[in-house]
Amino acid sequence: MKTSTSLLLVLLLIGYTNTTNAQKKETPIDKKWWKEAIIYQLYPRSFQDSNGDGVGDLKGITQRLDYLQSLGIDAIWLNPICASPNDDNGYDISDYKAIMKEMGTMADFDEMLAGMKKRNIKLIMDLVVNHSSDEHQWFIEAKKSRDNKYRNYYHWWPAEKGTPPKRFSIFDENSDAWRYEPNTNSYYLHYFSRKQPDLNWENPQLRQEMYDIMKFWLDKGVSGFRLDAFPFIAKDTNWPVMPADFTNEQFVRYYGADAKLHNYLREMNEVILSKYKDVYTVGEGGVIPFQKVMDFVDEDRKEINTLYHDEIANIWGRDAYDVGAYQVGRNNVLGMKEIVNKWDKKMESKGWNTLYFTNHDQSRAVSRYGNDSPEFREKSAKMLYTFLLTQRATPYIYNGDEIGMTNIRFKTAAEYNDLQTRNTYNQxxxxxxxxxxxxxxxxxxxxxxxxxxxxxxxxxxNAGFTTGNPWLTINKNYTTVNVEANSKDKNSILNYAKKLAKIRKENPIFVYGKLEIIDPANPDVFAYTRELNGKKIIVLLNFTSKTTTISAPLLAQKTTQWIGNYPTPFQKELRPYESVILKVN
Incomplete structure (x- = not known):
């Protein structure tokens, strides 16, 4: 397919108008470690098992710290490791100041954190702020009587008032967010599983408990928190009746992000976060409307540093909010450009963006956004990595993406562990x-x-993960797709990722450089420039399995290839899933 004329003209213009450093004033930069960081999300249950019980643990992470350091990452976001009955794989916490039995002990945690610090890797804890486990002592006490001192740690509806106003639960088999509790003849609220009762942030005692929990982990030496489901902590407790024609667009109105949320975040900042140096916070902000994002991340408001959104996931391969049929090959490059551009422009002078392709709530990047066929898996995985590490945003890399791990694609309901999948299937x-x-x-x-x-x-x-029976089935392609094989191959995804991380660390243009999308109407190629202090680079990404022709001799004369995902340099054509970074001379 021919690239549009506009792309060629822009590339020519880039070459002819490039100026020297002496002609440019240096751009003032508000440097922060978390802006420059490459953050690696680590799902501990699945990373490394050290004792043969089939579940990854803290000692297993410690054993792999040298590997993690070799990736060039700066911080690890660790999914929940606190004590939990594991109804939702750790997002149902029964003790916020203890370690999950399967994960090990607090001594194991201390050893792991010390090993990270020795290697200059920071730790970001996953803090579940909207709900606890129903096995938490707070909830056990709250169920005993209506006048129990822990009663108002949760949301209750007395049965004598009739049926509570309808609220849907995301994980409940009956989709009902109110669960009857017979001992006190009341209903308790749970937006997620029935074993995850929602915490009542209107209660100042509960808020202080949460701040004490944050202090506990900060005093141990963690560097920040990922705030799970944080928009839901502020609810309209008048419980307005939902309309019969309720739509996803009305979700926030009835479920969270109430005006009180800003009060809670500012209080959190004042009471605890501001007392520690360079603490980083990232909020799970999927339900935050785009027009309100700066209300959270504008540094002058003193709430949170960043939030991450699901907008790219919502336009690629699925309908928004996980509804509707999966659309195979839905390569919405134009939609991605629009999303990247609007977020970048929104935060051009204040705030800071984050980007990811995979996390624990999404399927594998190379299977979804790339192409996991044997022919294109490596090329497309490298292309996606190039995108993440060349944006003006903090990149989140999910464990296993650095070797191109793929979707396992279970065939039967019995194979799934995921609570959401099982419950929806049962419905x-x-x-x-x-x-x-x-x-x-x-x-x-x-x-x-x-x-x-x-x-x-x-x-x-068992792919070297465990000597026992793994808690979740291991993908059969582990015999060829694994760290050891990647390490031995100089052209592997893993070694490409390491090179790219090194380039990003050594060149501020990749972090702070101005981003301009070029040829925005091209449906196959995502192309953009980054510019800082008189230096300019061009990034070209082919998101398709087709060859895209670019007839631009000037590129060979006025640019130098910095890195690409093919063994031979980029010439006039972008090959399938090709990515290339060019220096403008």
Missing amino acids: LIKISNAKAAEYLLNQQELSRDNSRTPMQWNATK
Whole structure:
């Protein structure tokens, strides 16, 4: 396919108008470690098992710290490790100041954190702020009587007032967010699983408990928090009746991000976060409307540093909010450009953006945004890595993406561990076998379990993850897709990722440089420039399996290739899934 004339003209203009450093004033930069960081999300259950019980643990992470350091990462976001009955894989916490039994001990945590600090790797804890486990002592006490001192740590509806106003639960099999509790003849609220009762942030005692928890971990030496489901902590407790034609666009109005949320965040900052140096916060902001993002991340408001959004995930391969059928090959490059551009421009002078492709709630990047066929898996994985590490945003890399791990694509409901998948399937099977079967087919591409399969370290039994029975099935391609094989191949995804991380660290243009998208109407190529203090680079990314012709001799004369994902340099054509970074001379 021919690249549009506008791209060629822009590239020519770049070459002819490039100026020397002497002609440019240096751009003032508000440097922060978390802006420059490459953050690696580590799902501990699936990373490394050290004792043969089939579940990854803290000692396993410690054993792999040299590997993590070799990636060139600066920080680790660690999914929940606090004590939990694991109804939702750790997002149901029964003790915020203790370690999950399967993960090890507090001594194991201290050893792991000391090892990270020795290697200059910071730790970001995953803090579940909206709900606890129903096995937390607070909730056990709250159920005893209506006048128990912990009663107002949660949201209750007395049964004598009738049926509570309808609220949908994301994980409940009946989709009902109110659960009857017979001992006190009341209903408690749970937006997620029935074993995850929502905390009542209107109670100042509860808020102080949460700040004490943050202090506990900060005093241990963690460098920040990822605030799980934080928009939901501020609820309209008048419980307005939802309209019969409720839509996803009305979600925030009835579920969270109430005006009180800003009060809570500012109080959190004043009471605890401001007392520690360079603490970083990132909020799970998928339900925050775009027009309100600066209300959270504008540094003058003293709330949180960043939030990460799901907008790219919502326009690629699925309908928003995980509804509708998976659309195979839905390469929405134009939609991605629009999203990247609007977020970048929004935060051009204040705030800071984050970007990711995979996390524990999304399927594998190379399977979804790239192409995991044997022909294109490595090329497309490198291309996606190039995108993340060349944006003006903090990149989040999910464990296993650095070796191109793929979706496992379970065929039956019995194979899934994911609570959301199991419960939705159980709902649908009551309605129609055909609907349930269609859902399972979609989940092969979208299920969270795709990204939660154990890390593939080598070609030995169980991929070197465990000597026991793994908690979740290991992808059969581990014999070829693994860390050991990648390490031995100088042209592997892993070694490409390391090179790119080094380039980003050594060149501020990749972090702070101005971003301009070029040829925005091109449906296949995502191309943009980064510019800082008289230096300019061009990034070209082909998101398709087709060759894209670029007839631009000037590129060979006026640019130098910095790095690319093909063994031979870029010439006039962008080959399938090709990525290239060019220095403008």
